[in-house]
Amino acid sequence: MFPDIEYLEWITGRPERADHDLGSSDLRRRRPEGEGVVPPALEDLPAPPSDVGLDALLADAYGVGTENVLVTAGATHANFLAVAAAFDGDEEAADDDEESRRERVLVEKPGYEPLTATPQGFGATVDRFRRTPDDDYALDPDRIAGAVTDATRCITVTNRHNPSGRLSDRETLTAASRVAEDAGVPLLVDEVYAPFDGERGDGPLGGPTAADLPNAVVTNSLTKFHGLGSLQVGWLVADESFVERARSVGFHVPGVAGPSVALARRALHDERRRSEAPADADAGRLDGDSRARIAENHDLLASFVADRDDLHGFVAPGCTYGFLAHESADGDEIAEAAWEAGVLVVPGRFFADADRFRLSLGRDPSAARAGLDAFGDVLDSL
Template sequence: MFPDIAYLDWISGRPEAATHDLGSSDLRRAVPDANGVVPPRIADLPEPPERADVETLVADAYDVEPENVLVTAGATHANFLALAAAIEGEEVNDESDERDPRVLVEEPGYEPLVATPEGLGATIDRFRRPDEDGYALDPNRIAAAVTDDVRCVVVTNRHNPSGNRTDRGTIAEASRVAADRGAHLLVDEVYAPFGEADDASAFGGPTAVGLPNTVVTNSLTKFLGFGGIRVGWLVADSRFVERARSVMHHVPAISEPSVALARRALSSDTELAEESRARVAANRGLLATFVAERDDLSGAVCPGCTYGFFAHESADGDEVSEAAWEEDVLIVPGRFFDDSDRFRLSLGHETETVEEGLAIFGTVLDRL
């Protein structure tokens, strides 16, 4: 039923095997030693308030009620639950609408956001975010592609793989377009906090939380850098959250130790966010300089973003990735994001580490 996800098959084990990881986009922090379970940075944080559960901490960050939050085992789990709830629709036993469900997904885009709804039985349609427009989200393109059969429209903000960040006004218009057709808008916001914050919280990027018929997903992985904890969430109206919760009964996956670690991280989110934004600023500068100094590369480095989608003048994405891998440098080929001519370059690790990796990657490109 569920198709293979080629990107996840390909990336498995590679970040750990690479000497220089320029493929992983999360702002990765130090991991526990072989016999430990607590990330070193969390071990130094104060204990959270006793009554501060994860739902409440996330709700406070977005200025919503806890009933609007469902805590999940990471953003992938949150996206699965959101898509399943949207495809299922309001009434599980309502047989009045016999049309096959459809899901409309941005292109280029992140492969799992196509494969998951397909595995859930939906027909997939696509709308373009063209490179000639800077991969901008255009609600008019959604309006031209959405039909009455569409149950969910799926976008990322920041866009994965380009890094384009959409303002709330544009997302609100996309939400209206989806709502007019009776569809939900799913906004994966794992990269939205990259760059300058709209507010003081850890998740202060432009958010779609609170817009009609809109579901937002996020996690502790990309911006705060605690991927090993495997805690994420979705935020939506309370009725949608309850539908997603009913789906979650079939795929429960959150451990109590993960919840405890998430409570500690979220209780110090402002402090952790400051550290993440400092790394984003430094690494974005490295990326922008590297791309600007190379005549053989094309592609934009978006403000405040540590990753981008680039093309080489004489090699496609697989050729660039394979040549880099021969030097133990991890680069992600663009075929996993609907464009085989390009590759995604991501500077998520500590600045000194990625600077060394860029120097080696530069010699790889010189030989192509």
């Protein structure tokens, strides 16, 4: 029923085997040693009061009620539940005969493969609307409106865009949500990269959000910006009825583990301390570490691309990854040549554009610099 997710099968184990990891997009932190379970970055952080739940910390960050938050086992789990809830909430379609059921999902292209594979697993047909390199992959609400049909049941976008890193502003997100509202369907906005910037913004976790827009369903996690992927903690933010449908679907699949929730509370409590006391050097250590890495790695990536005449592409301000093209080799040729030299980059076919590849600096700046040097040698050899 559910199709293979070729990207996840391909990437699994490669970051650990690569000499230089320019494929992982999360800001990877040091993992616990041996049989340890507490990430070193969380060891010395204070826990919030025992009566403050993770859902309350998230609700506070987004300025919503706890009834608008569902804690999940990562963003992929949140997206799965969101798509399932979008289908489950279509009461009109459930009353129709099978042939007239609304079962189409509209997803951006290029885009992250699981966002198309999951609705296909539910039996949906996936339609695409384009985000083009001609305008640096900007999100165009008019393109969404032009691709919506009476059979569309969910619209899915990422912000920042994965794989290009383009960040949509509030006005654009508002226009996209109006398209979804007019169509009577949810706008699913995967915001795992929204906080990526060297400077903290005003939104939750320091990035923009669509959480309070009409028909918007927002997902995020502690994996990308915080580098705490081992916790497998994410969340979904939406109106109360949508959250309840997602929660009901969640009973059919495994949920998030209690120890992960406890550790995630530390991370989000640290985040709240940072927002409440931005001048306090001891507050918000995770946030500060991530933003310092983003600022330095963005400059490394932007300079690398600008200095090479054989590469073409857009490096978004404040972002640590980009979707690039080579003058004479396609994405698979680049990725294969790099892998032979111990360098991991991601071919663009996993994002529905085989001509390009994603280059990402998620490791610490010294490792990123060494990786770019090695990758430069690969490009020179072509």
